[in-house]
Amino acid sequence: MSVRPTLGVWGPHPGQPSGVASYIASSLPVLERMWHPMHAEHGTDPDQFDQVLYHLGNNDLHHDAFQALAQRPGPVLLHEINILNYYYQAWERLPEHRQRQVLALLSTALGTEIADGDALEAFWRANPGIDPYSIDARIETLVLDAATCVLVHHQRVAELLKCAHPRARIEVIPFPVTPITVTTDPDVRSRYGICPQTVVFGSFGYLGEYKRIEVLLAAWQAWAERPDDALLLLVGAAQYAVSIPADASIRHIDHPDATDFTELLLSVDCAVQLRGPWLGESSGPVSTLLAHHRSAILTDIPTFHPGRPRTNLTHIPVGGNEVELLTAALEFHYRAPKARPRFDPAFHWSAWAQRVTATLTDPRTR
Template sequence: MRLAYFSPMPPERTGVADYSALLLPALREHLDVTLVRRGSKRAPRGTDAALYHVGNNPDAHAWIVDAMRRRPGVVVLHDFVVHHLVAGMTIGRRDGHGYLDTMEREHGVVGRLLAHGVLDKRIAPLWESRPEDFPLAWFVLEHATGLIVHSRAVHQLVRAAGYEGPVWVVPHPAWPVPAVEPEHVASGPVLGCFGVVNASKRIPELLRAFADVREANPEAVLLLVGPTSPGFDLDRRLQRLGLDNEGLVREGWVDEGRLWELMAGVDVSVNLRHPTMGETSGVAIRSLSLGKPLVVSDVGWFSELPDDAALKVPVDSHEVETLTAALELLVERDDVRAQMGAAAARLAQQQHDLGRVAELYVAALEEAAGGAAVRDAVLREVSRAAADVGISPEDAEAGEIARRLAEVELGR
């Protein structure tokens, strides 16, 4: 198979670019893959299929959606919520009517009225204030001949949205751990939080919980790594909690090498999220590879992590108290950290192995290439085998066979 591969790539500072830099060489061990030049609106001549990586960032993915509209193909859906992408491809291109129409198509008259409010600057942009309520996923789904997603949660979301094409759940691949010298920023237990510093990463809740943890564990340190979102006043929050002079180490954006050094040096990785856009966290996957215990929000893909590798914090009225208890446990118990870290490393090696993920990609793409012909052939064989043993369509056994076929998305 000759595959046209559409994706942002380094040096673009996106998680999807890092993802493709990891996956692409592994795919090329199985397929003839052509990386499409950024901005190209067409697949190269001579390719048999196209694979489109789509996320919520219009700067990184708008050109990919443009190409997909010309030639539909299999989509790797990195975010279920793509409202920001839609806004960039409509309002950002001076196509307000396109935004109005998209909102009405997916959310009815109320959606159109809200879109008018956004265009007239009477309400805050919905992609900033309420994106999870207006995901606008059909903007992408309507052009997908098949979907690759990274979680059962997103699989359920696309089905609930009415998508009827084939969907394959393929784990996010794990990075091999590079040979780096761990950077230990403190002598005591270090809790690391990596990524953009903003409210949706639950930074306010994390800071409050960590301030409580330090009352009984003054040797604990919180390492915050990543740029601060505009409008998020981190310094004021730190001052109010008494964390501005001690207990916290701050670094802004760092390159890949520095990121690995810092992640390797922490004792616990904290990766909170709400609302979730349906994403899988590359930082969390790196933490698994490093054998670091995780503390995550109990939402989306994060909820699917095994309990022996991740402590999950519900996003509810007791979030800070639950988070405090989770952090205290890991700060105070070396044995728990060791057990969870070992489970995390096993998970990365077994479920997120790069070679295994590449093989799952190839299987999905080959099935997509065969499409209905493959499914029809399987169904014919099942029907013939059932008839050979005397099972008729009216029998209870036939209903059970149909149910099992539906579980693997055959027989629709």
């Protein structure tokens, strides 16, 4: 009887407010076909495993993964392009040499010398018009220098990284999506008191500042002569003090269970998922929408484009007329024909497992 090699997997755990936690939990049973995977706890030594896999994202829930990567180079599944927010949140826990590296990259990107954390805070206060989370400081360099291979979910992301880091080994894997079978739209809608005839728009996932909910709300309220049967759902727990207008056409569904979340995602007539111009790589809700061929209004960033153009997707560029374009898109999708979900097998977990296993067993990855 053959013994499966051990695989240490780092990243957020179930119960933590991170979509990556759910991603990892879903991946472990798939990995068991080839490996003996262990979701590493705080303080786990990465050198005890035959192979490792580091899930890296844009908050300090990933701190243990960053620390393990620093100890043992290995393959990285990069969930976000721009991971500046991780370094901001984990700043006090970073070693001094890492703080200096972050400050050097920010100084170059901002065109001014920033000596320490206090100077960085002073810079943000003096320049409120600069978004500290969306600066392209090439912060990913700190990951790519330690990674034996970087896995991303989109070909355009791989091309961006290869252009900036031609010597890095970048590979593309599908964003895995479990096919969702919705019994009937009226079932999930009725549980929330939504009429079957209502034309429902929805934004899904944790309501963080990066989701730019204020832009969506501004466009919704700017929609002149908005039909009475149009409804906007904000589905997910708020991560900051977002102000939601007291408007009967807007509903916040806080902390839905996993079944309701996925069924609502597919039952809306059109989803609206926004991001900043340089923030975010993987998005579970967006990938689920694309995998099931659902109508959506998306920010025009590389990671929100499918492999081929689709007529039921509208991409909105970030800029001065974003609200106007978004309002027009809402009106267009209100009147557009509605279609039932259908699943694209390219997003299936089996396709993910095949690509990830090939990378993990490649001698160059060790």
